[in-house]
Amino acid sequence: MSHHSSLPPVIAIIGRPNVGKSTLFNRVLGTRNAIVDDVPGVTRDRNYTDGTYQGRSFRLVDTGGLDPSATEGMLSLIRRQSQLAIGEADVLIFLMDGREGLSPGDEEIVGLLRGVGKPVFYAINKIDTPKSEPLLADFYRLGQETLYPLSAEHGTGVDELLEAILPLLPPSSEGTDPSESPPRIAVVGRPNVGKSTLINTLLGQDRMVVFELPGTTRDAIDTLVNYRGRSYILTDTAGIRRRGRIERGIEGYSVGRAMRAMGRSDVALLLLDAVEGITEQDTKIAGLALKQGRACIVLVNKWDLRQGNETARQRYELDLRRRLPFLPWAPVLFGSALKPDSISEVFPLVDQVVTAFTTRAPTGQLNKFLQEVIEQNPLPVRRGKPSKAVKSVFMTQVATKPPVFALFVGHPQDVGKTYLRFLENRLREQYQFSGSPIRILVRQK
Numbered sequence: 001m002s003h004h005s006s007l008p009p010v011i012a013i014i015g016r017p018n019v020g021k022s023t024l025f026n027r028v029l030g031t032r033n034a035i036v037d038d039v040p041g042v043t044r045d046r047n048y049t050d051g052t053y054q055g056r057s058f059r060l061v062d063t064g065g066l067d068p069s070a071t072e073g074m075l076s077l078i079r080r081q082s083q084l085a086i087g088e089a090d091v092l093i094f095l096m097d098g099r100e101g102l103s104p105g106d107e108e109i110v111g112l113l114r115g116v117g118k119p120v121f122y123a124i125n126k127i128d129t130p131k132s133e134p135l136l137a138d139f140y141r142l143g144q145e146t147l148y149p150l151s152a153e154h155g156t157g158v159d160e161l162l163e164a165i166l167p168l169l170p171p172s173s174e175g176t177d178p179s180e181s182p183p184r185i186a187v188v189g190r191p192n193v194g195k196s197t198l199i200n201t202l203l204g205q206d207r208m209v210v211f212e213l214p215g216t217t218r219d220a221i222d223t224l225v226n227y228r229g230r231s232y233i234l235t236d237t238a239g240i241r242r243r244g245r246i247e248r249g250i251e252g253y254s255v256g257r258a259m260r261a262m263g264r265s266d267v268a269l270l271l272l273d274a275v276e277g278i279t280e281q282d283t284k285i286a287g288l289a290l291k292q293g294r295a296c297i298v299l300v301n302k303w304d305l306r307q308g309n310e311t312a313r314q315r316y317e318l319d320l321r322r323r324l325p326f327l328p329w330a331p332v333l334f335g336s337a338l339k340p341d342s343i344s345e346v347f348p349l350v351d352q353v354v355t356a357f358t359t360r361a362p363t364g365q366l367n368k369f370l371q372e373v374i375e376q377n378p379l380p381v382r383r384g385k386p387s388k389a390v391k392s393v394f395m396t397q398v399a400t401k402p403p404v405f406a407l408f409v410g411h412p413q414d415v416g417k418t419y420l421r422f423l424e425n426r427l428r429e430q431y432q433f434s435g436s437p438i439r440i441l442v443r444q445k
Helices: 021-029 073-088 104-114 130-142 158-168 195-203 250-263 280-291 310-323 346-357 363-376 387-392 417-431
Strands: 010-014 047-053 056-062 091-097 120-125 147-149 184-188 221-227 230-236 267-273 295-301 332-334 394-399 404-409 439-444
Touching (some): 010 021, 047 158, 073 104, 120 158, 130 147, 184 195, 230 346, 267 346
Parallel strands (some): 010 091, 120 147
Antiparallel strands (some): 047 056, 221 230, 394 404
């Protein structure tokens, strides 16, 4: 295997559009990870997901349909994506449609595969009953000794295919620590704000299909990236639109996917448009990130189009604080997704924000800090009550990602929002929670 030792081998599923690649992808992984819909070209990018079979790990790639003759717009981009997948895969599954028979397109792909020097498994989909087995005869013209008839939809034949691939998968290394898994960054924002372009620039290769059409990215797509010896997982989410604008079906499924992608990420990297300014939609997306308790970085994209105007930046920052008053703690970058040097701060900032997101404050230290705060600004107490209650106030951190604190007091109802905001600000100063939300729960002692 040519792969970095810690990364699982990559298995890519390739084939013409609409032969059932996403259905097979989902079947192998046992999830509904790819959007499956009977429209050619629904899977446009390479979609990566980690899976295991009989205790051996692999990374499965679902590619956009490989149409060798495509030169028009989107289809030629899908073809390019498939060629990239062929290039980086260790094992290839070439899927064909048993009901349609061997097509000229399939034969061309076989030509592309001839020189790759990697194991290729020829799988024939939609062979779901003994009656359909005669359909295989056509495919023996390819000159391959072993064909793998299967039905991705019903699951028949899939185990036989995986059994044949199994010897090529290295035994899993035991004892890897999940806490050391790379930070996950969800790139979120309105459609067409530059999310895919940003990821391509961060990766230094054309990993996403970038096309001047809103809504090109329909799935949330994960990519592992290494920057200065550290690993990160970047997720490009489908552009989130306003509820009323969501077409039923694919589009609605994509928005749900973007929200879930945010939910399983550590950091939401929110892209704003420097030229269009901050819209109500941006405010909604930022609110979603906060609601899901994600760390947050704001990147104002296309700033190169506004440079040279000294006051523009101050005005934008003021607008930002006004439109996103609930994210005063999120760091803000100004840059252009097209210019690598202008976004070089992204990964160092992610490191800083993830540190804050996973910080755990020792209880002893926390309570020493709390007593100092209370001495300067006493807890609100009821009139006529002695303030000895202050001595028995206690605080402990109960969670990270994001940091959550429990404040134990005699009368929780006395502690209002104003005091909690003051306490949050002091905690932020003390523990540098830059870019991370923090929560304080007031509990009865």
